[in-house]
Amino acid sequence: xxxxxxxxxxxxxxxxxxxxxxxxxxxxxxxxxxxxxxxxxxxxxxxxxxxxxxxxxxxxxxxxxxxxxxxxxxxxxxxxxxxxxxxxxxxxxxxxxxxxxxxxxxxxxxxxxxxxxxxxxxxxxxxxxxxxxxxxxxxxxxxxxxxxxxxxxxxxxxxxxxxxxxxxxxxxxxxxxxxxxxxxxxxxxxxxxxxxxxxxxxxxx
Amino acid sequence: xxxxxxxxxxxxxxxxxxxxxxxxxxxxxxxxxxxxxxxxxxxxxxxxxxxxxxxxxxxxxxxxxxxxxxxxxxxxxxxxxxxxxxxxxxxxxxxxxxxxxxxxxxxxxxxxxxxxxxxxxxxxxxxxxxxxxxxxxxxxxxxxxxxxxxxxxxxxxxxxxxxxxxxxxxxxxxxxxxxxxxxxxxxxxxxxxxxxxxxxxxxxx
DNA sequence: GACAACATACCAACCGGTTGGTATGTGTTG
DNA sequence: CAACACATACCAACCGGTTGGTATGTTGTC
Numbered sequence: 001x002x003x004x005x006x007x008x009x010x011x012x013x014x015x016x017x018x019x020x021x022x023x024x025x026x027x028x029x030x031x032x033x034x035x036x037x038x039x040x041x042x043x044x045x046x047x048x049x050x051x052x053x054x055x056x057x058x059x060x061x062x063x064x065x066x067x068x069x070x071x072x073x074x075x076x077x078x079x080x081x082x083x084x085x086x087x088x089x090x091x092x093x094x095x096x097x098x099x100x101x102x103x104x105x106x107x108x109x110x111x112x113x114x115x116x117x118x119x120x121x122x123x124x125x126x127x128x129x130x131x132x133x134x135x136x137x138x139x140x141x142x143x144x145x146x147x148x149x150x151x152x153x154x155x156x157x158x159x160x161x162x163x164x165x166x167x168x169x170x171x172x173x174x175x176x177x178x179x180x181x182x183x184x185x186x187x188x189x190x191x192x193x194x195x196x197x198x199x200x201x202x203x204x205x
Numbered sequence: 206x207x208x209x210x211x212x213x214x215x216x217x218x219x220x221x222x223x224x225x226x227x228x229x230x231x232x233x234x235x236x237x238x239x240x241x242x243x244x245x246x247x248x249x250x251x252x253x254x255x256x257x258x259x260x261x262x263x264x265x266x267x268x269x270x271x272x273x274x275x276x277x278x279x280x281x282x283x284x285x286x287x288x289x290x291x292x293x294x295x296x297x298x299x300x301x302x303x304x305x306x307x308x309x310x311x312x313x314x315x316x317x318x319x320x321x322x323x324x325x326x327x328x329x330x331x332x333x334x335x336x337x338x339x340x341x342x343x344x345x346x347x348x349x350x351x352x353x354x355x356x357x358x359x360x361x362x363x364x365x366x367x368x369x370x371x372x373x374x375x376x377x378x379x380x381x382x383x384x385x386x387x388x389x390x391x392x393x394x395x396x397x398x399x400x401x402x403x404x405x406x407x408x409x410x
Numbered sequence: 411g412a413c414a415a416c417a418t419a420c421c422a423a424c425c426g427g428t429t430g431g432t433a434t435g436t437g438t439t440g
Numbered sequence: 441c442a443a444c445a446c447a448t449a450c451c452a453a454c455c456g457g458t459t460g461g462t463a464t465g466t467t468g469t470c
Contacts, residue, residue: 012415012416013415013416027326027327028323028326028327029234029235029236029322029323029324029327030234030236031234031235031236031237031323032236032323032327034458034459034460035459035460035461036458036459036460044416044417045416045417045418046417046418046460046461046462047415047416047417047418047462047464047465048415048416048417049461050460050461050462051414051415051416052415052416055460055461056459056460056461105325105326106326112385113322113381113385114322114323116381116384116385117234117318117319117322117323117381117384118233118234118236118237118319118322118323119234120310120384120385120387121232121233121310121311121384122232122233122234122237127384127385127387130385131385131386131387134382134385135385135386157397157398157401158394158397158398162394162398163398165382165391165394165395166394166395166398168378168382169375169378169379169381169382169391169392169395170374170375170378170395171378172377172378172381172382173373173374173375173376173377173378173379173381174374174378175322176318176321176322176374176377176378176381177339177370177373177374177377179321179322179325179326179332180317180321180325180332180335180336180339180340181336181340182325182332182336186370186374187374189363189367189370189371190370190371190374190375192362192363193362193363193367193368193371193402196362196402196406197398197401197402197405200402200405200406201401201405217449218449218450219449239424239425239426240425240426240427241424241425241426249450249451250450250451250452251426251427251428251451251452252428252429252449252450252451252452253449253450253451254427255426255427255428256448256449256450256451257449257450260426260427261425261426261427
């Protein structure tokens with residue numbers, strides 16, 4: 001039985017709109033991004049937009065979920081999972097994030113971090129979608145952190161979850177400063193500090 | 206000759222608009238905030254708005270500078286400057302920031318951090334104003350950090366400036382996660398991690 | 411021909427900004 | 441001090457373009 005649930009149809013416009021959303025919203029922010037912007041960028045018409053999404057806010061939720069999927073796949077197949085020492089995997093993750101911070105600012109910054117700043121108080125559905133994306137990604141680090149702590153017989157202050165969330169906070173904050181200074185280097189330096197914190201916590205010079 | 210020429214002057218619409226901007230923009234974001242929103246909140250008319258500001262973007266720049274002034278005064282008069290040991294002053298600063306993270310999210314989050322995420326790529330003037338605010342605040346920490354390092358005969362990895370900027374990155378990122386999770390506690394935990402990093406760096410258990 | 415996947419045409423509300431005008435203060439001159 | 445010129449602070453009504461959203465086709469596939 002071949003998995004042919006998507007028929008021979010071309011759900012072309014939907015994916016093109018979501019891809020456009022990732023690009024445009026990261027550049028202009030969510031509120032400043034218009035439906036026409038997205039349609040133009042995707043090369044489709046407004047009819048197509050409202051065929052696939054009930055509203056602009058509905059697209060934002062879908063875009064956050066889409067972001068979780070695409071970035072999730074990127075991190076899942078990355079090489080930092082390979083080392084046997086769980087601490088090496090945690091450090092490897094941070095090195096991977098550092099390597100991703102390259103090129104122009106809009107290309108490496110985070111969609112959901114950008115969106116949630118704008119809508120956390122006005123649109124709970126989008127906020128929750130952004131939160132799922134961030135906490136879901138942080139959750140992929142918890143087991144490595146916990147294993148690293150156990151292997152070394154130490155206890156992570158605040159718990160493994162707290163440290164995992166902290167890594168995301170540092171990365172999100174690094175993006176904010178990189179945007180303000182219009183320079184990726186500020187972001188890399190902060191991730192470097194974070195790496196040092198983890199190494200100091202786990203007693204590795 | 207007192208420079209008090211504001212004797213019989215009316216209550217200034219300009220200040221009321223700026224105060225409103227701090228509140229409304231932190232809640233709704235910059236792009237979603239309309240000029241009418243600000244006028245309504247400040248209790249003035251549109252005519253008054255465009256008498257004091259050439260455009261909405263012009264107000265944003267003024268609001269960022271106003272933010273620098275008001276928060277600058279708040280930190281300048283805080284008690285964390287008192288200790289003789291410079292490291293105590295640095296840790297005191299972080300404790301102070303932790304104490305500020307209370308109440309509802311819109312009340313303790315950062316105006317310029319919110320704005321710069323939206324406009325960094327579309328409005329250089331606002332971006333630069335936000336950057337001045339962040340780097341200017343970070344600069345107030347540099348001397349304490351440098352003195353603390355010298356007093357202990359250690360070298361701050363990346364330099365004192367880099368660590369000062371890192372504290373701001375952590376705080377900005379903590380705000381993002383607090384907004385996403387709709388909970389201030391996430392922010393406090395991240396600042397706690399940051400405090401621990403500084404203590405580990407400077408060899409204090 | 412039924413139904414999904416689009417396109418075209420259009421709308422009412424909204425938004426940033428402008429206009430013409432008023433009330434009040436201030437500096438200058440006789 | 442009075443009279444005038446001018447500047448500042450503010451208001452209410454309005455304008456043209458934009459925005460999210462809708463109503464109604466049209467096309468291609470099962």
